[in-house]
Amino acid sequence: SYELTQPLSVSVALGQTARITCGGNNLGSKNVHWYQQKPGQAPVLVIYRDINRPSGIPERFSGSNSGNTATLTISRAQAGDEADYYCQVWDSSTVVFGGGTKLTVL
Amino acid sequence: QVQLVQSGAEVKKPGASVKVSCKASGYTLTDYYIHWVRQAPGQGLEWMGWIKPKSGGTNYAQNFQGRVTMTRDTSISTAYMELSSLRSDDTAVYYCARDASGTTSGDSFDYWGQGTLVTVSS
Numbered sequence: 001s002y003e004l005t006q007p008l009s010v011s012v013a014l015g016q017t018a019r020i021t022c023g024g025n026n027l028g029s030k031n032v033h034w035y036q037q038k039p040g041q042a043p044v045l046v047i048y049r050d051i052n053r054p055s056g057i058p059e060r061f062s063g064s065n066s067g068n069t070a071t072l073t074i075s076r077a078q079a080g081d082e083a084d085y086y087c088q089v090w091d092s093s094t095v096v097f098g099g100g101t102k103l104t105v106l
Numbered sequence: 107q108v109q110l111v112q113s114g115a116e117v118k119k120p121g122a123s124v125k126v127s128c129k130a131s132g133y134t135l136t137d138y139y140i141h142w143v144r145q146a147p148g149q150g151l152e153w154m155g156w157i158k159p160k161s162g163g164t165n166y167a168q169n170f171q172g173r174v175t176m177t178r179d180t181s182i183s184t185a186y187m188e189l190s191s192l193r194s195d196d197t198a199v200y201y202c203a204r205d206a207s208g209t210t211s212g213d214s215f216d217y218w219g220q221g222t223l224v225t226v227s228s
Contacts, residue, residue: 033214048214095153
């Protein structure tokens with residue numbers, strides 16, 4: 001079965017740029033979606049189909065996907081960005097989530 | 107505005123079944139697939155399957171086949187997920203989520219329910 005690999009944790013200084021990676025075999029050929037989840041809350045879609053932001057998501061959130069790695073980039077990180085982030089793809093009619101990355105804003 | 111409102115927390119004994127509801131508002135239930143995703147305490151997201159509310163067709167993740175049943179009642183815009191033969195490791199928050207693609211599946215999940223905590227304990 002298809003697997004997505006994310007780092008367990010990423011730290012970023014306040015106001016700096018955070019990059020969260022998601023790895024998978026030939027991932028660049030798939031559409032990657034990203035979700036933000038804060039403690040006690042449901043996930044929220046922040047990037048869909050690699051690079052697109054839903055309405056209401058700040059421009060500070062961006063995505064890319066090439067080769068075997070997709071990246072969620074959060075510019076000018078704020079305290080409110082501290083959360084768990086999950087990547088997600090479809091593979092053979094099945095939904096696959098990455099294991100999640102905890103973003104800490106220092 | 108689009109909302110998915112789920113039923114309240116449940117406590118079940120091992121071997122029992124649980125049925126969680128997900129009421130859609132702000133759009134027509136039959137226009138979008140509904141997925142179910144669960145999250146065990148301190149763990150990541152696990153996809154359980156989808157239902158196509160227009161036809162009632164389903165697709166279940168292999169891990170849950172034989173134990174999960176997804177249904178819907180279009181007259182009240184509500185989808186359901188029933189999980190049987192509950193075990194302690196089924197203790198989790200269960201979410202419903204809407205597939206953004208509309209009448210086909212295969213896209214992101216653009217709206218989520220608030221989650222339903224199911225606790226399995228003797």
